Amino acid sequence: MLIAQMTDIHIGFEPEARPEELNRTRFRAVLERIQKQPNPIDLLLLTGDITDRGDAESFTKTAELLTDLDMPIKVMMGNHDSREGLLGAFPETETCADGFVQSAWVQEGLLVVLLDTMDPELHGGAFCEKRRDWLAATLAAHPDLPVVIFMHHPPAVSGIEWMDPNPEDPWMANFAAGLSGHETRVQSIHCGHLHRQFNASFCGIPVSVTPSVAPLVSMDLRPISSKKPDARALITTEPPTYALHRWDGKDFVSHYERVSDWEVIAYYGPHLQPMIKHMEDEKASVVL
Template sequence: MQKLLVFSDLHIQDSTIIGLDPIARFTDAFAHALANHPDAQGIVLMGDLTHSGTASEYEMLKPMLADTRMPVTYMMGNHDRREAFVQVFPQATLDNAGFIQTGFDIGDWCVLTLDTLDGPPYHDRHHSGRLCSDRLGWLADMLEQAKDRPITIFTHHPFGDIGFSKLDEIKLENGMDVLGILRSHPMPVHILSGHVHRTISGQWDGVSYTVFKSTCHQNPLNLNEKHTYKFVDEPGGYSVVLFDGPNLIIHTEDFFGA
């Protein structure tokens, strides 16, 4: 059995968010995960690595990851900025067009991590995601190469609605187009997403998905049409994804210190 440790929505900055310290929260999550899962094959950071996408915030994140020898796969969220990230993490894997997305095999599975950050150009307070034609082409190529292997897609932005009206306004804008591409793959596909700051699972247009909570601040369960961005102090979480032959097993862990 192969294992990945997944962290989403770190929102690293040097001040608190609703009274919570994102650096302390991620430090606790990372320590808890490494102490309990030293046998993991790798780590995926699912975007919103920082709160404002500045080089100084990526500099704060860098030493927090220095003590692990596991390979780390980085992803972009709407709060990130690609150029500042690459300046601090030049070793991150880029595709041929310079987007921060990659693919790798683990067990019987093929993992693809998408870069759904819309831009450049970037627009202030624009938080929905988009896969441009270059990135859609990359996805089609990777699906072709995966052939008869099952696929796990990591995407910061959800492809479809999750029932929180404000978050549904800022999902992946062309998510339905991407789902159409995924459904053409002959083998099982499962989508793992962040962005929402709450643990959710379901199915979009015939494709199953799981959404992970943040390591820091969480979104309360509010399904009425007046949903707002009012975050709450609930335990932070991370995920342990197991690849067991043809089976995919997804655990979530709410941590309370290492």
């Protein structure tokens, strides 16, 4: 199973841009690459901040760009989105009994869990007691399956201070409580929000953040203060990125590809057969 993840698209950041806003151009580029790359994708997952302002027009524009894709698509909440706008443009999206955009399903022996970490009053994450209880019940209902979790906000500190959560925030304690007793089954947690790739852990579980489709956050790990604007770079036009997550029934592995112009410098033809054959033979010679 292959899951493509795109995150932080931010359609509508420049609603009056002509002929087309930068974020929409970057979104188109990633969609084109996903369709042209050689790996058959089983699911495209948009993990939040699909829009910049949560407005219906931006959600509609996003949905229109997805109509020609020949793969299932699921969408998730980010702090810039609105539940009403998302469900209006993507009415097939599943919600849980409390109205949060959360869902889970089993595919190829893997429990895939999508969480809603959005609070309309907050820039950072949220995970209330109702969401905690839903997660705990979902994990308990499938006690023997490996799990992968997708959520918008990373439950980890990257060192990019202005984007990081407070590790003492109650939402993280609620998330940990929802995971309690199931940590060893969770293969990994995959997020967005930070607009930059980083890897960490939470409750002993690997956490990976996929870089944004919209412009990236600059990798500046120096302390920052609202009292001293120091002219540092905050946002850059580094290439948009998507992730490709592979589940083979045993291991969950993640790849990341930047989308930009590049040249192929080696094609697999007869001249490279000896190299491939040598690598095959080397692996086959391993005695278990």
